Amino acid sequence: MSMTNEMMDAIEKDLVFLATATEDGIPNVVPIGFARPLDEDTILIADNYMNKSRKNLEKNPWISLVTKDSQKNPFQFKGKVEIFESGKYFDTVTEWGQNAMTKLTPKAAILMKVEEIYSIQPGPEAGKKIE
Template identity: 65%
Template sequence: MVMTDEMMKAVENDLVFFATSTADGVPNVVPIGFAKPIDSEHILIVDNYMHKTHENLEKNPEAALVVKDAKKCPYQFKGKVEIFESGKIFDDAVEWVTNVMSKQPKAAMLMTVEKIYSVQPGPDAGKQVD
């Protein structure tokens, strides 16, 4: 699934909420300040303080992400997440975060957007976007 320029700008410029679940389905949602698309199909999410989220993704790579301001970006993004603790994706995350704060990230997470759903109130709420 491909994100539009509008979707990508909203993810990069707003707080996002990142949802994961344990292998047996116990949900967890956290606010994320460091999330940005790296292209129209992938979102980089930086793990600065995650505990449950990181553990969940190790056992269940499925996740969902929504932007705080649904008026700017009324979409939910779902897909699989890979965790990187070294290599180019991790290095890019370290460079991004250390330019803003002194803490080095624990990991970089790369979400491949597989489905996009509307969260806009009304008749299309919950429907998959083509």
């Protein structure tokens, strides 16, 4: 399943919530402001302030990302990541940080390959995998 335009807009236009887990399965969830879809199958995330999340991803590359907008159909994306501290993905997130009012300097770029997508709209379809 590839992301639709609606899904990609939901990621780009608001905060998303990023879930990771330790090797032992202890969860961690954080809000992320710098996440953007690169295409229908890939999301680029800036590591500006990650501590626990980054340590988790270095040991366990599985990630889950949830969109925030409850007025529309919120989504959950699951997949694996690669971490880049240099190169084109890192350059892209660095550019985002420099263009932001806060002048952030990211520590890394996290590239997520979307493998599963779920609807998390409240109601009878909540948690249903989107095919």
